[in-house]
Structure formats: structure tokens, C-alpha cells
């Protein structure tokens with residue numbers, strides 16, 4: 045919901061229909077959306093009714109000496125998100141979320157994507173270093189009934205990536221309706237570490253949703269989305285052994301942040317961020333994640349007795365929402381030879397920056413970066429391959445009073461092609477919140493971050509944008525051309 049001050053700004057800008065893509069995409073003005081949200085009822089929330097499923101791993105259709113080839117059909121499917129209800133979703137290969145692709149460093153993956161949906165799509169492999177023509181740019185769409193083959197070289201370190209839709213103006217709704225899946229790259233270093241592996245290495249793809257009493261998955265404002273899904277199911281439970289697990293946590297929300305903590309406040313260990321493993325692990329009790337972000341953590345359930353349970357909560361939930369995200373049930377003992385070593389990887393030193401740039405992200409009066417909405421034909425930045433730059437990114441919106449839904453005032457700044465490091469947040473040196481190699485960084489209202497990246501390894505056309513997908517759909521996106 046908009047508060048009065050922002051509602052006035054929106055009115056001045058010509059109405060919320062011009063601002064929020066979920067209004068435009070429903071083909072109706074904000075009043076029609078408001079009335080549909082007001083008359084249709086959200087399904088009652090019954091936590092822990094589902095066992096948490098694990099996304100299927102996709103098998104290659106063929107292999108060559110150098111490449112694994114996959115085929116994915118984007119199509120509608122009927123799935124059960126809330127117990128007892130059937131929801132129509134957009135999927136990769138009929139599953140919600142899509143199937144997981146497991147890649148190995150330096151071995152190419154080729155994915156033939158066939159669009160059997162009635163909407164245009166573009167498949168972006170988030171966090172991957174790929175040629176521009178395989179990046180899934182907003183205008184490089186696969187029209188309904190069409191297909192496209194993407195090549196991913198995987199010349200990068202082990203990391204938890206994801207593929208998701210990026211078609212211009214459609215990405216937020218397409219991702220929300222189900223077009224997202226995991227893509228995990230492994231490498232020799234990761235395999236040599238004594239981390240939990242196999243069935244003890246588990247993805248948690250977390251996102252909000254609004255499922256209506258008739259099962260409809262409704263794309264609407266994040267403040268009207270009371271469901272929290274993990275791996276496609278409303279607030280599931282997951283049976284674990286009393287030992288260590290690695291969890292790859294994804295914020296796959298189209299339009300909101302969440303926080304995560306265990307109800308009893310236990311510590312866990314962060315071992316990875318967007319770009320792969322951290323150099324050194326970090327102990328934490330809470331995560332704050334915005335759209336697109338990934339955090340790899342290790343949780344030790346050996347502190348619990350068999351028969352106990354612990355709930356993972358979202359302290360960032362609205363006061364009207366239930367805080368539970370999922371429940372872990374400790375059901376058995378298991379041998380555990382895994383541990384988190386003091387050193388996980390070593391990053392190449394970052395060259396000194398030779399270019400500095402400033403960015404202002406705005407939600408009001410329009411979705412802009414430095415006052416401009418995305419124009420695919422406008423080159424916002426041109427830089428040379430190999431240039432190291434420091435970007436100062438500022439969220440100019442003022443914070444709302446505590447307790448007001450403020451999802452639309454947060455930004456998740458995302459760069460394609462390259463990872464960055466967070467140098468500073470609000471004038472202070474970056475701390476554990478921003479550790480590791482990143483491709484998304486959270487900006488609360490009024491916050492400023494300084495990030496540093498080196499452009500490469502490829503030349504071509506790439507993007508930077510807000511990963512609150514309602515914002516990027518609305519134009520909070522820019523084009524950077526990397527030239528030789």
C-alpha cells in the first residue's frame with residue numbers, strides 16, 4: 045500500500061498504473077487491481093502442510109566432448125502451491141520452480157529453450173559470465189511458439205546461479221508466475237572442501253506469492269502477497285538429520301526482501317554469496333536478502349535432539365503476515381564428517397579503479413536510474429574491457445515510519461556479466477552483511493553503497509538494473525557496452 049505522501053507523488057506522476065507494472069500488465073488501471081485484490085480472497089494460510097520438495101536435476105539430452113546439451117520447454121502447468129488448491133503457473137519443463145542444471149567449471153552447457161507459452165520470454169542466466177547474445181537481454185526475446193539456444197561457457201568459479209525470465213516489461217510477472225530455476229556450477233576447489241555434499245547440500249528457493257481461495261496465483265503488489273514459498277510450496281517442513289547441512293538460499297521474490305533467522309536465534313555459518321564461496325566463513329544469526337541475492341550457509345542441527353523442530357522465520361514480514369518461512373524437523377541421527385574450513389577460496393586481487401561513476405535510483409515519480417528509464421537503444425555507459433570502476437549507488441527514497449509496508453522503496457542493484465565487491469555502505473567500510481563476490485546489493489531507503497567491479501571477460505552489450513523486478517520492468521535499468 046502507498047502511504048499518503050507517496051500516493052500524492054504517484055498521483056502527480058499520472059497514477060499508479062504508469063508506475064507499477066503489475067497494474068499495467070493486468071491490462072487495467074490501479075483501481076481495477078485494487079478492487080480485484082479487495083474482492084478476491086487470499087487462501088487461508090496453513091503452515092507446514094507440505095513436505096519441502098527438492099527441485100529435479102535436469103538430465104542432458106546429449107553430451108559431446110566439450111559440452112552438455114539440454115532442452116527445456118516453457119509451458120503452462122497446474123501445480124499445488126497451497127495444500128488442496130491447484131494453481132496455473134508458467135514453467136520451465138512443467139515444474140515449479142524449474143529443473144536444476146548442474147554445470148562443471150570449464151565445461152560448456154548448451155540449453156535449447158522452446159517457448160510454448162502465450163507470452164514472449166528471454167532467458168537470463170543470473171550471475172553467469174556469458175557472451176552478450178546469450179545473456180537473455182530484454183529485447184532478445186523468444187516469441188511465443190519460438191525457440192532459442194543459449195551457450196554458457198562456465199569459465200568461472202563454483203557458484204549458485206539461477207536462470208529466470210528477462211523479457212522487457214514482462215520479467216517481473218514471468219518470474220513471479222514461475223519462470224525461474226537453479227543453475228549450480230561446481231569446480232575442483234569446491235569439491236576438495238569438506239563441506240556437506242550430496243543429500244546434505246539443499247537449495248531453499250524462497251519467494252512470496254498470493255494464492256487465492258480458488259487456487260489462482262495472482263500477480264499483484266508484494267504487500268498483498270501473504271504466501272511464502274520454499275521450493276514452490278507454501279511454508280513447508282523439511283525432515284533433517286541431526287548433523288550439518290549446506291543450504292543455498294535464494295531470494296526469488298519478484299518484488300520484496302525478507303530477513304531470515306531461526307526462531308531460537310542459533311548461529312549459522314555463511315560460506316558463499318552471489319559469486320561463489322567466501323574467502324573465509326562468517327558466523328551470523330540473521331540474513332537480509334533482496335530479489336536476486338543468493339547466500340550459501342551451513343547449519344548444524346547436531347545441537348538438537350531427534351524429535352525436536354526449529355522454525356525458520358522472516359522478521360521482515362509485515363505485521364499482518366505470519367512470520368514462519370519453513371520448519372526443520374530433526375528426525376534421525378547421521379554420521380557427519382563434514383566441516384567448514386577456515387579458508388574456502390582465494391580471490392584474485394582487484395586492480396585499482398580508474399573510473400568512478402554515480403547512480404541515483406528512484407521509484408518516484410518514475411522508475412529511473414539517474415533520471416532515465418531504460419531505453420534499449422540508448423547506450424548509458426561505454427567502458428573498455430578490463431576497466432576497474434567504482435560505482436556509488438544511492439537509493440534516494442526516504443524511509444517510511446516503522447511498520448509501514450515499504451517493499452517498493454527498496455532496491456536490489458544488479459550488474460550483468462561481472463561480480464563486484466562492496467567497498468562501503470553508508471560511508472562505513474562494508475561489513476559481514478555485504479561479504480563476498482556479489483552481483484546484487486541491497487539498498488534500503490536512503491542508503492548508499494560503493495561497489496567495485498572489473499568489466500569483462502567479454503565485450504558486448506550488458507545491463508545494470510534493479511532486481512526488484514517490478515522496478516526493472518518499469519524502467520529501472522541501464523545499458524553498459526563493454527568495448528575492446
Ligand SMILES: [Cu+2]
Pocket residue numbers: 405454455456510511512515516520
Ligand atoms: Cu528498485
